[in-house]
């Protein structure tokens with residue numbers, strides 16, 4: 001068996017320890033004589049898996065009592081609509097456009113009501129985070145929406161926007177559990193787990209309870225946050241297997257020292273790569289220094305053919321999924337929690353060799 005260093009943006013690398021545990025329990029989970037995949041979601045065994053996952057997540061993030069945690073399905077993209085339908089109580093919300101995912105959330109909101117963009121970094125191909133200290137947020141906007149870490153462009157909000165008293169909603173998909181966050185500063189956080197915490201098919205919503213409407217005329221049952229919040233994520237069949245794996249990853253993070261330790265490790269890993277990019281004469285980072293993501297690191301040589309050669313040769317060396325997103329080009333290394341420091345070291349060493357071989 002040969003494991004590679006997998007730099008995919010998502011679905012992405014998971015801790016090897018967790019994968020092994022899942023393999024060990026595949027045919028017989030905790031003496032039940034069946035796999036978690038085969039088990040009723042109404043069984044007490046699964047209820048415990050779900051309760052433990054939520055409890056560990058709450059403890060990791062320090063989620064206050066007055067917030068609900070919901071495990072849901074439909075893709076993080078469905079939450080773009082769900083958020084607007086549930087939180088834009090007067091049909092108005094404002095958005096900061098920092099890349100494709102923010103734009104998609106904004107476009108969904110426009111289908112459903114009155115959404116306005118209050119800042120954008122489209123002028124420089126989303127290579128920075130706009131100044132959010134004095135945004136023209138409408139007084140009657142229900143919330144301000146951000147995509148806090150931009151998976152494709154490799155930017156992250158260096159600080160949260162000044163919301164001027166408005167509720168803050170954040171898509172944290174590609175930074176979820178990568179560092180400590182103060183949940184109380186948000187009205188709602190949502191994340192697809194396939195970037196940093198689990199297999200595709202689960203999304204997590206953390207929402208302040210008073211923001212969940214009791215009644216939402218005209219909104220389908222499955223799209224009301226109230227439905228899953230009241231049913232403890234068991235209104236219908238959840239992604240049982242996905243939640244089980246997430247629970248294991250939460251435990252792994254806890255054992256590894258929690259979010260503070262994750263944040264430190266991730267900052268060190270990212271620094272290895274950024275320091276090299278800043279001194280390299282071949283590779284460079286297209287992202288404004290202060291807005292750089294710790295999770296997704298795009299880089300370019302400026303020469304398409306050389307970029308393609310790099311991606312191909314890296315893959316032969318066991319460093320895979322480094323091709324950049326088509327809207328940025330070049331390369332992108334996603335270095336999520338489960339990417340060991342050794343993987344980033346191997347990447348930097350490979351880049352150094354490549355640079356020596358290809359520098360004019």
Ligand SMILES: *Cc1c(COP(=O)(O)O)cnc(C)c1O
Pocket residue numbers: 010074075076077078101147149150151171172173174192195
């Ligand atoms: C991947 C991603 C999404 C989309 O997730 P799906 O589950 O594929 O719908 C949304 N937002 C961000 C920030 C992402 O990285």
